[in-house]
Amino acid sequence: MKIFIFLFLITSHIFCQQQKGALTGTVIDAETKQPIFGVNIIIENTFLGAATNPSGKFLIRNIPPGKYMIKLSAIGYEIQKFEVEILPMQETNITVELKPTTYTVEPVVVTATRREQILSEIPVSTHVVESQLISHRNNLQIDDILRYVPGVNMIQYQVNIRGSSGYSRGTGSRVLLLFDGMPFLTGDAGEIIWEAIPVWQIDRIEIVKGAGSALYGSNAIGGVINVITKETMPKRAFRFRTYFGMYDKPYYPEWNWSQRSRFYYGGFASLNFSTNNTSSLIHIQRSIDEGYKQNQNYHRWNLFTKLKYNFSPFSNLNFIFNYLRQKNETFFYWKNLRNALRPRDEDVGAMVNSERFITFAQYKRILSARLFYIARLGFFRNKWNDNATPQNRSTAGFINSEAQVNYQPDDKNYLIAGIDLTYNDVKSSLFGKRNSHSIAIYFQDEIKFSENLSISVGVRNDLYKLDSLKYTGQINPKFSAIYKINRSLNIRTSVGTGFRAPAISEAFTSTTAAGVTVKPNPSLKPERAISFEVGSRLTLPYIAIDLSTFWNHYWNLIEPVFDIDGKIIFKNVTEARIQGAEVGVNFSAVSFINFSLGYTYLFPWDLSEDAILKYRPKHIFYANTNVNYKFLFAGLDFRFISKYERIDQLLKVIIPDAEERVPVYVVDARFGIELKKLKIFANVNNLLQYNYVEIVGNLAPIRNFNLSIEYEI
Secondary structure: OHHHHHHHHHHHOOOOOOOOEEEEEEEEEOOOOOEOOOOEEEEOOOOOEEEOOOOOEEEEEEEOOEEEEEEEEOOOEOOEEEEEEEOOOOEEEEEEEEOEOOOOOOOEEOOOOOOOEEHHHOOOOEEEEEHHHHHHHOOOOHHHHHOOOOOEEEEOOEEEEOOOOOOOOOOOOOOEEEEOOEEOOOOOOOOOOHHHOOHHHEEEEEEEEOOOHHHHOOOOOOEEEEEEEOOOOOOOEEEEEEEEEEEOOOOOHHHOOOOOOOEEEEEEEEEEEEOOOEEEEEEEEEEEEOOOOOOOOEEEEEEEEEEEEEEEOOEEEEEEEEEEEEEEEOOOOEEEOOEEEEEOHHHOOOEEEEEEEEEEEEEEEEEEOOEEEEEEEEEEEEEEEEOOOOOOEEEEEEEEEEEEEEEEEEOOEEEEEEEEEEEEEEEEOOOEEEEEEEEEEEEEEEEEOOOOEEEEEEEEEEEEEEOOOOOEEEEEEEEEEEEEOOOOEEEEEEEEEEEEOOOHHHHHOOEEEOOEEEEOOOOOOOEEEEEEEEEEEEEOOOEEEEEEEEEEEEEEEEEEEEOOOOOEEEEEEEEEEEEEEEEEEEEEEEOOEEEEEEEEEEEEEEOOOOEEOOOOOOEEEEEEEEEEEOOEEEEEEEEEEOOOOOOOHHHHHHOOOOOOOOOEEEEEEEEEEEOOOEEEEEEEEOOOOOOOEEEOOEEOOOOEEEEEEEEEO
């Protein structure tokens, strides 16, 4: 509490009585002499900065007099730093030329430490997927994008970072998904709705591996994924995209259940427009998939809007609204292996109607060169119903409010503190009428001992209450350090704890579906974990190598098990230890060809049963090749995931041929043309028509082809 009183007093203090100056200028391409749009200009060791407009110009006001190091960065250009002196009551004007780069510039990351840092400065393993690769792959959902992230594997729609998660059909995610910083898990099941995210408006995806509860609380026990959308543009632009895809015939004639080819198609239209102080984006999307399996089609509408209002150069308000309406059939599991693309006869016709929307506003104000705060208020509503008899339905509302203060008292310390409040309200035929709420405070100090050594210490205290149960508290500390051996090489270490409160669905589900009966267990305890990592990163102009080894210990893991009455119940049954190592390599021999690969080894052990953990592969390997030459691009992706050695025994009783699973060997290919206004993409997914399952009884997508055209006016 003293910390927050201290920071509140700081925000009320007048930092500087002296007259301030300004920095203005123009940034151009060193070769073409044309202005560069979107260059980030940062005054180091302050919170002041700007970005260039379409004319390449920028302006930073209210700078205290003195000498500063200025940093300029933009995609496709070398980073440039130089010193500038700001004089009182004067406007300093500069012109800067940036040189095009022949290698990849390190991305800026905000999720790992709750502030902007380049990737080589991050003390924990973090991976970034950028917008160009997302666009070229033409993925329709971000879970398909995550299938090629080192250390990550998807178990159908459930994400698993370094073995932290098994499979529970969408209930209780151990990875926290953020949508522009706002938690994006449903209030009832604590699951991730991948299809609700507008994939073509994503700027980048940041994946932080390891327990993140010291900064983000519950559900970050296994890691954090932050989907960051594109900034609204200070110009008028209309963009549309249409795609058409077709599934190939199944590999075996016995699997062919349809008399015709199965298609998927859709598209989007988006409009950017702006006034003097406001920039806005409206995006509408339609998606239809007839399904390669019987009883698996869907129809979707997505609406995404983003608005930014600048009150002044030092304060702005961002508003986001995102809506999904969906009607989809449900494929639980196959009839048997001979009928791998058909569901059980009694499941034919199963269907779900759903509506999901999230809306939030975020206000940011810079109070001085070394102090700013962010306040956010958001609401996520999740409503669905099926056509079962009797009908299952659920309506959940999730409210989140957060305030964060960033303060840099000197060049050696960077302080972050905040308060986080949540409230869940659920009305469901499966879970009853339930609610939960939590309050948390967090604090972090990054200490720079020298130019080479920095450490970070932090702690978060969460107080959580699930319906009528008692309050549960959890204190999660963390420590990390990074040492720069030289400009290219660093070593890092981190240790932190994590926890996950039970989801309402885990504690209170009472239902029968697909022949399975589930009963409630309101006595569930929170899951707990400790995570430790040591790593190193080498960054050279044409190659980047990241090595890490990790050790994670989990207590009270919640798993579905058969009770003595033959019904399924969620219980705290597992203590586990996951050890492993990971290597990632990114290599550019020439400017237009890029190779990347990632390998993760896991030793996931169930200490309670002295056996390997269920649904955890020991080996994960990804390899990607990308060619971008003038207006042409092409790419090839390969992924290998070793066979799960252990699955739920109860599934063997329910699902025919549940033991039929194999290692995963999948190749995806792409080719396209990218002009200034026109883009054409051609993709083949599962090029070799390899048959595999990610979850028992569910054949993964067979070979399919798609063509996409995008045009901007």
